[in-house]
Amino acid sequence: MLKTYLYQDLDQAKIQELINRNTDPNNSIQDTVLGIVEEVKTHGDAALKNYAAKFDKVELDKLFLDASDIEELAMGISRDQMRALEIAFQNIHKFHSYQTKRERTVETMPGVTCWRELRPIEKVGLYIPGGSAVLPSTLLMLGIPARIAGCREIVVCSPPQNNGKINGFVAYCLKLLRIERVYLVGGAQAVAAMAFGTESIPKVNKIFGPGNQFVTKAKSLIQGITDVAIDMPAGPSEVLVIADESANPAFVAADLLAQAEHGADSQAVLTTTSASIAEKVNKELISQLAILPRKELAAKAIENSYVVICDDLQTCMSFSNAYAPEHLIIESDQWKSLVNKVVNAGSVFLGHLTPESAGDYASGTNHTLPTSGYARSYSGVSVDSFVKKITFQHITEQGLDQIGSTVEILAELEGLQAHKNAVSIRKKA
Amino acid sequence: MLKTYLYQDLDQAKIQELINRNTDPNNSIQDTVLGIVEEVKTHGDAALKNYAAKFDKVELDKLFLDASDIEELAMGISRDQMRALEIAFQNIHKFHSYQTKRERTVETMPGVTCWRELRPIEKVGLYIPGGSAVLPSTLLMLGIPARIAGCREIVVCSPPQNNGKINGFVAYCLKLLRIERVYLVGGAQAVAAMAFGTESIPKVNKIFGPGNQFVTKAKSLIQGITDVAIDMPAGPSEVLVIADESANPAFVAADLLAQAEHGADSQAVLTTTSASIAEKVNKELISQLAILPRKELAAKAIENSYVVICDDLQTCMSFSNAYAPEHLIIESDQWKSLVNKVVNAGSVFLGHLTPESAGDYASGTNHTLPTSGYARSYSGVSVDSFVKKITFQHITEQGLDQIGSTVEILAELEGLQAHKNAVSIRKKA
Numbered sequence: 001m002l003k004t005y006l007y008q009d010l011d012q013a014k015i016q017e018l019i020n021r022n023t024d025p026n027n028s029i030q031d032t033v034l035g036i037v038e039e040v041k042t043h044g045d046a047a048l049k050n051y052a053a054k055f056d057k058v059e060l061d062k063l064f065l066d067a068s069d070i071e072e073l074a075m076g077i078s079r080d081q082m083r084a085l086e087i088a089f090q091n092i093h094k095f096h097s098y099q100t101k102r103e104r105t106v107e108t109m110p111g112v113t114c115w116r117e118l119r120p121i122e123k124v125g126l127y128i129p130g131g132s133a134v135l136p137s138t139l140l141m142l143g144i145p146a147r148i149a150g151c152r153e154i155v156v157c158s159p160p161q162n163n164g165k166i167n168g169f170v171a172y173c174l175k176l177l178r179i180e181r182v183y184l185v186g187g188a189q190a191v192a193a194m195a196f197g198t199e200s201i202p203k204v205n206k207i208f209g210p211g212n213q214f215v216t217k218a219k220s221l222i223q224g225i226t227d228v229a230i231d232m233p234a235g236p237s238e239v240l241v242i243a244d245e246s247a248n249p250a251f252v253a254a255d256l257l258a259q260a261e262h263g264a265d266s267q268a269v270l271t272t273t274s275a276s277i278a279e280k281v282n283k284e285l286i287s288q289l290a291i292l293p294r295k296e297l298a299a300k301a302i303e304n305s306y307v308v309i310c311d312d313l314q315t316c317m318s319f320s321n322a323y324a325p326e327h328l329i330i331e332s333d334q335w336k337s338l339v340n341k342v343v344n345a346g347s348v349f350l351g352h353l354t355p356e357s358a359g360d361y362a363s364g365t366n367h368t369l370p371t372s373g374y375a376r377s378y379s380g381v382s383v384d385s386f387v388k389k390i391t392f393q394h395i396t397e398q399g400l401d402q403i404g405s406t407v408e409i410l411a412e413l414e415g416l417q418a419h420k421n422a423v424s425i426r427k428k429a
Numbered sequence: 430m431l432k433t434y435l436y437q438d439l440d441q442a443k444i445q446e447l448i449n450r451n452t453d454p455n456n457s458i459q460d461t462v463l464g465i466v467e468e469v470k471t472h473g474d475a476a477l478k479n480y481a482a483k484f485d486k487v488e489l490d491k492l493f494l495d496a497s498d499i500e501e502l503a504m505g506i507s508r509d510q511m512r513a514l515e516i517a518f519q520n521i522h523k524f525h526s527y528q529t530k531r532e533r534t535v536e537t538m539p540g541v542t543c544w545r546e547l548r549p550i551e552k553v554g555l556y557i558p559g560g561s562a563v564l565p566s567t568l569l570m571l572g573i574p575a576r577i578a579g580c581r582e583i584v585v586c587s588p589p590q591n592n593g594k595i596n597g598f599v600a601y602c603l604k605l606l607r608i609e610r611v612y613l614v615g616g617a618q619a620v621a622a623m624a625f626g627t628e629s630i631p632k633v634n635k636i637f638g639p640g641n642q643f644v645t646k647a648k649s650l651i652q653g654i655t656d657v658a659i660d661m662p663a664g665p666s667e668v669l670v671i672a673d674e675s676a677n678p679a680f681v682a683a684d685l686l687a688q689a690e691h692g693a694d695s696q697a698v699l700t701t702t703s704a705s706i707a708e709k710v711n712k713e714l715i716s717q718l719a720i721l722p723r724k725e726l727a728a729k730a731i732e733n734s735y736v737v738i739c740d741d742l743q744t745c746m747s748f749s750n751a752y753a754p755e756h757l758i759i760e761s762d763q764w765k766s767l768v769n770k771v772v773n774a775g776s777v778f779l780g781h782l783t784p785e786s787a788g789d790y791a792s793g794t795n796h797t798l799p800t801s802g803y804a805r806s807y808s809g810v811s812v813d814s815f816v817k818k819i820t821f822q823h824i825t826e827q828g829l830d831q832i833g834s835t836v837e838i839l840a841e842l843e844g845l846q847a848h849k850n851a852v853s854i855r856k857k858a
Contacts, residue, residue, distance in 0.1 A: 077842075080838055081838060081842055083835075084834075084835045084838035084839050084842075085839070087832075087835045088835060088839060090537075091537040091538060091541070091832075094535060094537050095535050095537055095543050098532055098533055098535055099532070099545075101530070101532070103527055103528070103530070104527055106523060106524050106527055106793065108519075108520040108523050108524055108792060108793035109520060109792075112520070112787070112792050112793070114524050114792055114793045114794050116528075116811070117768075117771075119771070119772050119773070120772075121805065121806050122772065122773070122805065133843075133844075134842070134843055134844065135843060136839075136842070136843070137839060137843065169842055169843075205805045205806040206806045220653060224649060224653060227801065227802050227803060227805070227806075228806070229803070229806040229807060248858065250854055250858075251851070251854060251855055251858070254847065254850050254851040254854045254855075255851050257847040257850070257851075258845070258847040258848045258850070258851045260847070261845060261846070261847040261848070262845075288847075288850065292846055292847055292850075293844075293846050294844075294845075294846065294847070298847065335823075339546075339821060342546075342548070342819060342821075343548050343551065344548070344551070344817075345819055346819070346820075347819070347820045347821075347822075348819060348820065348821045348822070349822055350821060350822065350823040351823055351824070352855075353824050353825065353826060353828070353829045353855055354822055354823055354824040355836075355851035355852055355855060356851065357836050357840055357845075357848040357849070357851045357852055358541070358822070358824055358829075358832060358836055358852070359820070359822055360836075360840075360848060361835070361836050361839040361840065361848075362832055362835045362836050362839060363537060363538075363541050363543055363822050363824065363832060364535065364537035364541070364543045364822075365543050365820040365822055366820065372656065373656050374656060374658070375817065375819075376550065376551065376634045376656070376817075377550050377634040377635045377656075377657070377658040377817070378658060378817065379816075379817045379818040379819070380818075380820060382545070382818065384813070384818070387808075388773075388804065388805075388806070388807065388808045389808040389809075389811065389813070390771060390774055390775070390776065390777060390804075390808070391775075391776040391777065391788070391794040391795065391809060392768060392771075392776075392777045392779060393776075393777070393778055393779065393783055393787070393788055393792050393793075393794055394764075394779040394780055394783055395780070395782050395783040395787055395792065396782065397782060399782070400782045400787075403516075403520075403787060403791055403792060405513075406512075406513045406516045406517060406790070406791045407784075407786050407787055407789075407790050407791050409509055409510060409513035410513050410514070410517060410565075410566060410790040410791060411786055411789075411790065413506075413510055413513075413563070413565070413598055414562075414563055414564060414565070414566065414598075415562075415563065415722075415723075416687070416690060416691075416723075416786075417690070417721055417722050417723065418683065418686040418687040418689070418690040418717075418721055418723070418727065419687045419690070419786040419789060419790075420786070421683050421686070421687070421717065421721075422680070422683040422684050422686075422687045422784035422785065422786045423784055423786055423787070425679055425680060425683045426680055426683075426781075426782055426784060429677065429679075429680070
């Protein structure tokens with residue numbers, strides 16, 4: 001059963017407590033991760049092979065699989081599974097391909113022309129979790145925007161199974177993405193390998209992808225100590241559902257459980273205008289939970305979750321904006337009037353027939369999204385994440401005439417004589 | 430005199446040495462900065478007043494100036510200076526206003542509709558250095574995109590002069606931006622105040638702005654320990670000039686010196702196809718340097734700088750892309766053919782009459798740019814930096830019919846039964 005709060009009874013301190021995420025800064029593992037990072041930096045491939053033996057229980061001769069290995073593994077999955085991955089690929093590709101539009105050139109003054117152009121980040125590293133979790137969808141969500149951006153080198157790391165292979169679904173996605181090599185490295189050691197480079201693994205400019213607490217900690221560490229960027233800080237996954245009288249309690253419960261099954265630290269929040277809906281959702285949770293394979297995990301996550309009963313949809317939305325959920329599902333006939341009121345969220349699912357799982361896999365939007373309240377300042381992954389926008393400008397003689405004295409006055413008042421001189425010397429010429 | 434290298438004599442290790450920035454990770458000041466951050470977090474305004482007394486030599490009753498104070502200070506500058514700041518404001522506003530274009534809605538399958546919408550980051554903090562440096566231009570470069578994005582709250586911190594005021598130029602820019610309050614706080618303590626909030630100063634979602642090594646260190650620390658984002662990592666400013674026979678050596682020298690006067694740790698790199706140009710630039714450096722007010726600083730920066738003589742423009746560009754300069758100036762008649770070859774740079778200045786100082790102040794582009802090689806993975810500040818892009822989706826009954834089985838197959842193969850169920854339960858309804 002979800003803990004229940006009436007919004008009108010909540011003071012500011014209690015709201016703050018509810019919207020705070022139960023994030024563990026993981027300082028306990030900091031030293032372990034730093035040790036792994038240093039080891040990989042110093043010993044390269046040898047360190048990676050040792051970690052494969054230790055953590056993945058496999059002796060590796062070489063640290064990668066190439067195109068023929070990938071092809072063979074990919075052929076092991078069913079025709080229906082191939083087709084489902086292809087449809088997901090197509091939809092994600094279609095949606096992301098509209099994110100690269102060229103901006104117009106702006107003449108800010110006669111003869112002063114400025115514009116921005118996109119350039120791919122040259123080398124990107126994608127971390128795809130493995131082991132018990134099999135996440136081909138994550139490879140599509142990172143690999144497709146990297147391809148659309150035109151990144152020159154896409155380095156994929158994924159932990160080996162104990163037979164020294166990777167999963168066939170991931171292999172099929174590599175094939176769809178035309179990526180001909182996958183490095184058999186997992187955990188913090190994979191992040192370190194891509195940040196520093198080893199004999200086998202190229203150093204990259206930016207590292208993407210989800211992972212366990214070791215991977216996450218390694219990403220935040222390397223961001224502080226190297227020139228390598230990361231996609232975003234990461235925490236446990238979460239959903240917030242806004243539901244009114246028009247909602248179907250069975251759908252709402254299914255959506256909360258889809259979040260809850262990710263792990264015990266996931267959070268599924270319901271805000272609703274209806275106490276009766278809240279009650280019915282609770283009943284549905286009990287019956288649907290009972291038949292889930294991952295019910296232990298999901299039940300624990302539900303214990304960390306809650307429902308807030310509000311007077312109206314606007315109050316539900318205010319609570320949601322304060323919470324800043326990774327996923328927001330609006331299960332109301334009134335969803336159209338709420339779109340403009342969404343301020344903080346990663347990805348938003350509108351109406352009764354738009355489950356989060358559609359966006360998790362196949363509708364086209366990205367599923368790599370800001371958690372833990374980072375939706376207040378970060379966007380999800382998109383083609384933008386794989387490019388730089390570089391500004392260009394060109395000034396003609398007329399332009400210099402127009403803008404010159406302004407630059408001279410401003411350089412002078414900031415006390416930067418050489419800045420002024422770079423203009424003056426050209427005016428005199 | 431610039432140290433001179435022939436590209437053909439450089440091996441990969443030497444190139445790597447040349448492109449490595451002389452960045453000090455500042456671990457020596459880490460404890461000091463962490464102490465300041467903790468003090469502000471714990472004691473709020475009282476700590477800020479103590480630091481003002483200690484570092485800025487001023488006793489403050491209240492920690493901010495309001496609209497009437499700002500108005501009075503702003504009126505103290507000359508009419509020409511006002512006009513120059515207004516022209517800069519207009520050009521920057523014009524260029525940045527084209528960065529918010531609405532993207533189209535994409536129907537990835539019949540009945541499956543996805544789109545992105547921009548939302549402002551609600552609360553942003555702008556740090557504007559003060560004291561010896563007076564940087565009204567930085568306030569324009571950060572405040573204008575924040576206004577265009579529509580940020581609800583723009584918190585500006587700038588260190589007080591020892592009379593408890595701020596500079597009139599900064600005050601005039603606050604007026605142009607319709608910002609009615611400025612907080613009299615500088616250094617690491619300003620960053621901490623905006624990250625945690627104090628009695629006077631609101632907590633923000635993202636912190637922008639340049640600063641000395643204490644400010645920079647504080648930004649990188651709070652990024653690791655709070656949910657507050659920062660604009661980008663920062664290091665000393667730098668320029669790389671590509672010049673061929675068509676270049677005017679006096680202009681090239683003026684551009685190198687404009688960079689050098691920022692500080693002894695600035696770097697000004699020249700790559701050229703012409704040994705004769707290199708020689709003439711060196712002569713110009715000597716004569717132009719002699720008459721600069723900041724010649725000691727600039728001379729030290731020139732000592733850290735160098736020229737690389739290459740066989741052709743393409744090699745110059747390859748070196749530049751490896752270096753990934755904050756500012757790139759292409760002083761060649763051939764600039765048009767080089768635009769597409771720029772891969773890594775913050776902002777690019779094209780042709781003989783386009784000095785970097787135009788973009789530093791008034792042409793319209795932003796001057797808050799990635800340094801220290803971060804141009805390989807980061808863009809400069811733009812309206813993008815002040816917004817989130819949120820994905821939305823809506824699925825109809827037809828859409829669910831189209832996409833449902835794909836989602837079910839993918840959820841199944843990832844072992845996530847509740848994800849599958851969120852679709853199945855809707856298909857059955």
